[in-house]
Amino acid sequence: MGLAAYPQELGNPGNWLQVDAVDRVARLGDLMEEAETRNVFDGLPTGSQSTREDCYLLRGQVIAERLWLLGYLDADSKQAASQSFKRARKTRFIPAVKAFQSDMGLRVDEWPGPITWQTLAQLVSFENDRLEPDWVQNPAAFPALLRAAQCRLCVLGLAANLPARNFTQVSPAAVTRFHQLVFALHALDDREAELKLLTSGKLTRQSLMLLLDQDRLIVTLSQAWSLRKTPGATRGQKYFRFFYSQAMGDLSRAALKALVNRFIYRITLVEFWLLGYDVDLGNRSNIEFPVRGWGTGQPGGREDESLRHCLEDFAWRTGSSVHNWRKAIVPELFIELAAVPDPENSELDKALQSHFCSEQEITSALSDARRQGPLRLWDGMKRIARWLAKIAGKARTSLKDWTTSLARFFYHRSLEAYDAVKYAVSLVVNSLSNLDGYRIREPDFIVLVNPDGDHGVCISPGTNNQRSLRLVRRLRLESARFALAAQLVGFFLGALTSSLLSRWAALARTLYDNAKRCIELVQQIYALEKSLAANS
Amino acid sequence: MSKLSEAVGKLGDHINDLSELRVQTVTGDVKAVISKNKLSDLQDLLKPSGTASSSTASLNLVLDTTIAFDGDSLNFIDTDLATEEVTSIHREALESGLNQRKAIVEMFKSLLN
Numbered sequence A: 001m002g003l004a005a006y007p008q009e010l011g012n013p014g015n016w017l018q019v020d021a022v023d024r025v026a027r028l029g030d031l032m033e034e035a036e037t038r039n040v041f042d043g044l045p046t047g048s049q050s051t052r053e054d055c056y057l058l059r060g061q062v063i064a065e066r067l068w069l070l071g072y073l074d075a076d077s078k079q080a081a082s083q084s085f086k087r088a089r090k091t092r093f094i095p096a097v098k099a100f101q102s103d104m105g106l107r108v109d110e111w112p113g114p115i116t117w118q119t120l121a122q123l124v125s126f127e128n129d130r131l132e133p134d135w136v137q138n139p140a141a142f143p144a145l146l147r148a149a150q151c152r153l154c155v156l157g158l159a160a161n162l163p164a165r166n167f168t169q170v171s172p173a174a175v176t177r178f179h180q181l182v183f184a185l186h187a188l189d190d191r192e193a194e195l196k197l198l199t200s201g202k203l204t205r206q207s208l209m210l211l212l213d214q215d216r217l218i219v220t221l222s223q224a225w226s227l228r229k230t231p232g233a234t235r236g237q238k239y240f241r242f243f244y245s246q247a248m249g250d251l252s253r254a255a256l257k258a259l260v261n262r263f264i265y266r267i268t269l270v271e272f273w274l275l276g277y278d279v280d281l282g283n284r285s286n287i288e289f290p291v292r293g294w295g296t297g298q299p300g301g302r303e304d305e306s307l308r309h310c311l312e313d314f315a316w317r318t319g320s321s322v323h324n325w326r327k328a329i330v331p332e333l334f335i336e337l338a339a340v341p342d343p344e345n346s347e348l349d350k351a352l353q354s355h356f357c358s359e360q361e362i363t364s365a366l367s368d369a370r371r372q373g374p375l376r377l378w379d380g381m382k383r384i385a386r387w388l389a390k391i392a393g394k395a396r397t398s399l400k401d402w403t404t405s406l407a408r409f410f411y412h413r414s415l416e417a418y419d420a421v422k423y424a425v426s427l428v429v430n431s432l433s434n435l436d437g438y439r440i441r442e443p444d445f446i447v448l449v450n451p452d453g454d455h456g457v458c459i460s461p462g463t464n465n466q467r468s469l470r471l472v473r474r475l476r477l478e479s480a481r482f483a484l485a486a487q488l489v490g491f492f493l494g495a496l497t498s499s500l501l502s503r504w505a506a507l508a509r510t511l512y513d514n515a516k517r518c519i520e521l522v523q524q525i526y527a528l529e530k531s532l533a534a535n536s
Numbered sequence B: 001m002s003k004l005s006e007a008v009g010k011l012g013d014h015i016n017d018l019s020e021l022r023v024q025t026v027t028g029d030v031k032a033v034i035s036k037n038k039l040s041d042l043q044d045l046l047k048p049s050g051t052a053s054s055s056t057a058s059l060n061l062v063l064d065t066t067i068a069f070d071g072d073s074l075n076f077i078d079t080d081l082a083t084e085e086v087t088s089i090h091r092e093a094l095e096s097g098l099n100q101r102k103a104i105v106e107m108f109k110s111l112l113n
Helices: A003-010 A021-037 A049-069 A075-083 A085-090 A093-103 A114-123 A133-137 A143-155 A172-184 A191-199 A205-211 A214-223 A253-274 A305-317 A331-337 A346-355 A359-371 A378-412 A414-433 A465-500 A504-535 B003-014 B039-045 B084-112
Strands: A225-227 A238-240 A437-442 A445-449 A455-459 B020-028 B059-068 B073-077
Touching: A049 A075, A049 A093, A049 A114, A093 A114, A093 A143, A114 A143, A133 A205, A143 A172, A143 A205, A172 A191, A172 A205, A172 A253, A191 A205, A205 A214, A214 A253, A214 A331, A238 A331, A253 A305, A437 A465, A445 A465, A445 B084, A455 A465, A455 B084, A465 A504, A465 B084, A504 B084, B020 B084, B059 B084
Parallel strands: A455 B020
Antiparallel strands: A225 A238, A437 A445, A445 A455, B020 B059, B059 B073
C-alpha cells in the first residue's frame, strides 16, 4: 500500500524552515482556539450510540468536578455525575448547571453545551486567564466568577473553605489577606494602586485578574527577591523580600512574613500540581514548608515531605543544586519556572536555523538536553519551546505559552488524554462508516463516496450547475473538518506517545508536521465557510 | 483486545485501497444511478468510449482523475462535455477526496508510529 512512503512527504525536516513552519507552530494555538470557538471540531459525525454516551460521560465528569469546585454541586451529586451521565440528570446536576448559567448571564437551557463548557473552563482552570472584560468590570453581576475567586483563595491557603452551595460573597478576610500580599510582593508594579487595595474590602478588577492568573503570580514571585548581605547569608544566594506598610492595620510585620511564607508554599504546590507531580492541593492548615532564610510560616507545623521530593526531583532534572533546593523554597525556583526565551539575535537565529536542518541534528541537540536531566515532558518541551522560540523571533511568546500549556496538559492529564484519544479514534472510525455511499442525493445531482476517498459525481443534463457547485463545496468543507479532526487525533496520539517514550525528536517532528497540516486545514475551512456564506 | 486495537481493526475493515484516489464525473440520467448504493456500481453504468448510450450504459464519462500515492496523476477529459462549471464541480470533489484520504492516512500514520 506504500504507507511507509507517506512520512517522507511530510516528515522531511529540510522542508520545515522553507515553509516557515516555526511561525505556523506559533500561530497554531490562536487558530485552534478560534476554530474551537467556532465549533469547527464539532463537525465530526458520530455513528455509534455507545461512543456518543462515552463522550458525554467524559465531558459530564469534567463539568461535574468544576461545578463542585464552584459549590454548585455537592460531593454525592458529583460522584453520581462521574458514574453515569443519565443518572446525573436525576440528581442536582441539572439544577446546578441551570444555576451556573443563570449566574454567568448565559441562556438557561439546562444543557451544558459549548458556551457553558467554555465559561466553566475559563473560571476553573489554572491554565486559562482569558477572563471576559465584562466579568472583571462588574464581578458582582457574575456570582460564579466570585465563586471562582473564593475557590482560588481557598487553594492558595487564604480562605478556609471552597464556596458553599449558599455562597453569597467572597470571604472578606481572605480578600484582605490577598490584597496585603499584593502590596507586600509589589505584584501590580503600581504602588498607588497597591496602597488603595489595602483599604478596599472587595476584589477589584486588577486584583481579581491577578488572583486568577497563576502565571502572573509566578512571575511576581520570580521578581520578589534580593541579595542579602547579612552575616550568615551565602554569597550570591537570593532571598525573598516583601514590603510592609502601616496601612495594613493590625497585621504585624512578623504576621505578614508568615502570610507571605504560606502563600509562597501554596503557589509552589499549585505549580507542581500543574507540572504533574503528586501533591495535595487540599487546604491542610497544619502543613508548611520552609522558605529560604525564613523557616516555616507556622512554627510547629509539619513539613510537607511530598513537596520536598518534588523540589529534589525538579532541582535534579533542571540541573540545579539539589542540596540547596530540597531544604527550602528558593527564589531561583520561580526564576526557573518563569524563564522566558533569550532576546532575539539575528546571528543566533541563523546559527540555530542551520542547526535544525536535519532530523539527526535535532535528535543530537535534544539528546544533549536529555543528558542534562530535563523533566520527562515538561522540561523537554520547555527546551524545545525555547529553541523554537529563538528561531521564531517575534512569535516566541505565544509559542512558549502554547507549548507550555500543551506540556502541562500532557504531563498532568496523560492518562485522561490517552482515554480521550481512544474515544476520538473510535469517533473517527465510526465516522468512516458514514462515508460510504451517497453524500449528495438530489434529483439531478448525485455524489457517491467510498471510505477510501474515491468520489463519483453524476450530473443530469440541464441541471443548475451553480447549485451543484455549492453542494459539492459543502461536501469539501465537511471533508476538511473530518480531516482536521483526524489530524488532531493523530497529533495528540503522536505527541502523547513520543512524550511518554521520551522521544523528543519525534515530539518536535510531531509538532511541526501536525501544526503545518492543521493550519492549512483550518485556513481551508475558513475559506470554504466564507465562500459558502458569500454565495448563499 | 483494547479499545484502541479494536478501533484500528475497524479502521482497516473500512479501507480497501489507499494506493490511489479516483474521482470520476459523469453526465447523464441520474435516475440510473439512484438505484445504486456503492460507488463501484457506477462503473457498470459507464458506456464504453465512443459507443452510443443504451439502457445499461447511460452515462458519459466527462472527467476522470486518478492520483497515485507517489503523487503521479492521470487525467481524462472529454473536452466536448467538460464545461467550466462541470470542471469546477469535479475539482471540488477531488479536493474533498484528497481531504478524506489524507484524514485516513493520518490516522494510520499516527496509529502505526
